[in-house]
Amino acid sequence: MAEHIRIGDVAPRVQYVGDGARTDFDFPFPIFATDDLEIRVGAVVLNGGYSVTGAGQSEGGTATLVAPPGVGETVTLRRRVRVERNTDFQDNGLLRARTLNDELDRLIAVLQEQRDEIGSALRQDPSEIGGQLTLPLRPARANRLLGFDSNGDAAIFPRDSGLLTAPYPGAIPRTAEDKLGERLSARDFGATGNGVTDDGPALQAAMNAAAAAGKTLLIGEGSHRTTQPLVLPGAAAGLIMRGAIVYAGPSDQAALTIGDGGTARNANKILTGLTVLRASVGPWADENEIGLVLRNLDASVVEIREVNGFTIGIRTVGDGRGFEDTTLYLGRIVNNGIGLDIHTLTASAWNTSVRYYGGHFAIGSSVNTTKDRFGIRLSAAPGAYVAHNRHVFDGPNFELQAEGRPIAGIPFLCQVNSRAIVARAMRMEGCSHFVARHTAGAQDHLYEVAWASQGYQVEIEHAAGATRLGGAVRTLHQAAPHVEARRELASVPAMRAAAIRWNASETGFEKLAVLSSNVAGSPAALADFVFPGLDNIALTNRGAVLGGGRALGFVVDARQCKDFALALDADTPRLMVMTFDANMNLLTDAAGQAVLASGQSVVWNPTARWWQGAADMEDATLTRLQAVKLSAAVGYAVIGVARIGTDYEVRAMRLACDPRHAPALLYGLPDLKHGVRELVAEAAWDPPSVAAGGTAQVNVTVPGARAGDFAQASYSVSTILPFIAQVSAQDTVTVAVWNRTGGAVDLNPGTVRVRVVKA
Known part of the structure; x- marks a missing residue:
């Protein structure tokens, strides 16, 4: 070792x-x-x-x-x-x-x-x-800058020396102070961003310095806690935020105000990354508690990352002058009683022509659960300018946690006489059934709802004080194909009024064909499946109840037009489409998928020989606005509703189509006699000589005529003799001519024309 x-x-x-x-x-x-x-x-x-x-x-x-x-x-x-x-x-x-x-x-x-x-x-x-x-x-x-001279040796320079040069061609020498003064940082004034220190005084000092120098202020990363409201004067060129301002100050003031009031025009500002958070979510009790106020901006660009926890999240305000021609990019606007307030303070101010992109207006599920909440409000102080106009919103998202609660959770609240407010591709999740509440003279508003948890049943609420029908809702969710089908082909607005007593046991309806799910024999063509009336249909005070095996539909020529849309007022209806080729021969599922529908799939019913919806068309699940797409093989079609599971009442029906086409609605034709209340027929007649006081009669065949129907007759040859018509038997009208003169009358040959009106 x-x-x-x-x-x-x-x-x-x-x-x-x-x-x-x-x-x-x-x-x-x-x-x-x-x-x-x-x-x-x-x-x-x-x-x-x-x-x-x-x-x-x-x-x-x-x-x-x-x-x-x-x-x-x-x-x-x-x-x-x-x-x-x-x-x-x-x-x-x-x-x-x-x-x-x-x-x-x-x-x-x-x-x-x-x-x-x-x-x-x-x-x-x-x-x-x-x-x-x-x-x-x-x-x-001491108090010098260390650098290198022309020989590369260590040297010292005065702090105001103009020997700092950017390493690029054409750059000129600048002083260190000039270089450091290109942009102001809040950290230069003592802001820490540690979330504990009160950075309010440092932030305000930095904002004042930015205004004095006409510079852009940088607030760096971190959480900058402040117990005092902050103001960035309008003389500052702009504001860049990497971190957040966490406000723990008085609850009756705005946490951050940008821009001057009065007649000042705060133009050409660039404000990015704005983030203002309340230290804890407030009770939404005082509308003076605002997260971010933007005053009198003009031709500016504003990007807001998040504003959270205030009575009013953001307020854009015309104050003495106007707020206009500015673009706002909106991020998370959450847990505020009113997310964005578009406001004016004086009669000489305005708030017009502003563009907004995005915006996630959301409320936490446990935040102030008993209080109304609104995404965007258009408002004015008493006596202030009220004609806010041309505000365009692209793609805002609203999650307001109000659905199923006794509170209002509405994306837009319009309390002024606003004009041309356009919201495109909105999303509504957990909101009330209103896209907007109007309380004054708002008009020319357009709300396009791309998706809503309420389905297509979204409307404008005109509350007390509203003086105009202020706008329109364009609902795409569960209805986009239907909305685009704008040419109306046929309408039966009152099913009960359109009912036709075809005979003692059978009922039909104007413009509609009646169908059966079990046609006897070997039907193969369109005329074999459509009937002017059938039994097992009960009339009510408002509509008709379809019994087992019955269907109602519009018959259309679909050789050129393949896109249709069905709307109806009915109880849990079921879509039905029967298809035929250009020769009016029945198409089955063997021809491939012949029908597509919006909001649901369709299945082939081999017994009834029609396509039917896979489920009932119920509100908030599928929709009663049903678009239908036919395959290229379809030449003619019957589009309507059928009784599948249980009897139900139908009160109104409407059919529309692709506006590029005007297909024919087929009814009351020689080969398709369904859907008409009035029956007409004619026959050639050469009456015999009629004696004084006598009569002559002829029978005219009128398919569908029955006893009790109203009948009228006329003759093609001029005469003073009256013609009387009456349904004398099923499908037969008897026409009589009565000679009331004092002598015999011999009429020339002519044509008897008959008109029958079904009771």
Whole structure:
């Protein structure tokens, strides 16, 4: 075994990264004693809380820490031998090899440590010789800048020296103060961003300095807590926020106000990363409690990352002058009673022509659960300008936690006579069933709802005080294909009024065909499946109840148009589509998928020979606004509803189509006699001579006529004799001519025309 440590060419330093669990750390270099090992966790030198093994061993050893360093913390182990000599060799004395080796080992250890430290020092390249890099004396270098002269030697310069030049072609020398003054940082004024220190005074001092210099202020990373309201004057060029302002000040003031009021025009501002958080969510009791106020901005760009916890999150305000021609990029606007308030303070101010992109207006499920909440409000102080106009919102998202609660959770609250407010591609989650509440003279508003948890039943609430029908809702959710089908083909707005008593037991309806799920015989063509009336349909005061096996539908020519939309008022209806080719022959599922529908899938019913919805069309699950797409093979179709599971009432039906086409609605035709209340027929007749006071009669066949129907008749030859018509038997109308003159009348041959109106 060696009698002394052997010092190899091993760096006297090793470093690790903690994983939160490891406590043992090896060092590969030798140490003479435990005190020769320095241990740092991060930048902190440990003075205890560890043990060391391997002192005096050439291969090194292990340091064991009592507590494991945290995840990501650096652990540095390095040798730090005390530079001292404790031995002395006597003249003519015994020179022991072990003592000499120990001294040489210490010398080598110290040299390795020096080389390790010099390696990280600022020094000349080995290829350079000479030069003057010695620091000037302290009095000479005090309050000066250290740099290098034209020979590359160390030199000092006055702080106001213009010798700092950007390393790019064409750059000019500038003073250090000028370079440092390009942008102001809140940290230059003492802001810490540690979330504990009150940074309010520092932030306000920085904002005042930005205004005085006309500069952009940078508020760096971290949470900047303030107990005082802050104001960035309008003279500042802009504001960049990397961190957040956490407001813990009075609850009756705005946390951060940007821009001057009065007649000031705060134009061409760039404000990015704005984040204002209330230290704790307030009770929404005072509308003076506002997170962010933007005053009189014009032609500016504002990017807001988050405003959280205030009665009013953001207020844009025309104050003495106007707020206009500005673009706002909205991020998280959460836990505020009113997310964004578009406001005016005076009659001479305005708030117009502003663009908004994004915005997540959300409320936590446990936040102020008994209070109304609104995403965006348009408002004015008493006597202030009220014609806010041309505000355009793109893609806002509202999650207001009001659905199923006795509170209002509405995206827009319009309390002024606003004009041309357009919201596009909105999302509504957990809101009330109103996209907006209007309480004044708002008009020309358009709300486009891309998705809503309430389905398509979203409306505008015109509350007390509303003086105009203020806008329209364009609902895409569960209804986009239907909304785009804008050409109306047919409408039966009152099913009960459209009912036709076809005979004693069968009922039909104007414009509609009646179908059966079990047609007798071997039907194959369109005319075999559509009937003017069938039994098992009961009339109510408002509509008709479909019994088992019955369906109602519009018959359309689909050779050119393949896109249709059905809307109806009914109780849990079921979509039905029967398809035929261009020759009116039945198409089955053997021809492939012939029908697609919005909001649900369709299935083939082989017994009824029609396609039917996979589920009832109920509100908030599928929708009664049902779009239908037919395949290319379809030439004619019957589109309507069928009774599948239980009897239900139908009160109204409407069919629309692709506005590029105007397909024919088929009813009351020679080969398709369904859907008409009035029946007409004619027959050639050469009446016999009619004696005075006598009559002559002829029977005209009118399919569908029954006893009790109203009948009228006319004759194509001019005569003063009256013609009387009556339904004398099923499908037969008897027409009589009565000679009321004093002599015989011999009429010329002509045509008898008959009109029957079903009761």
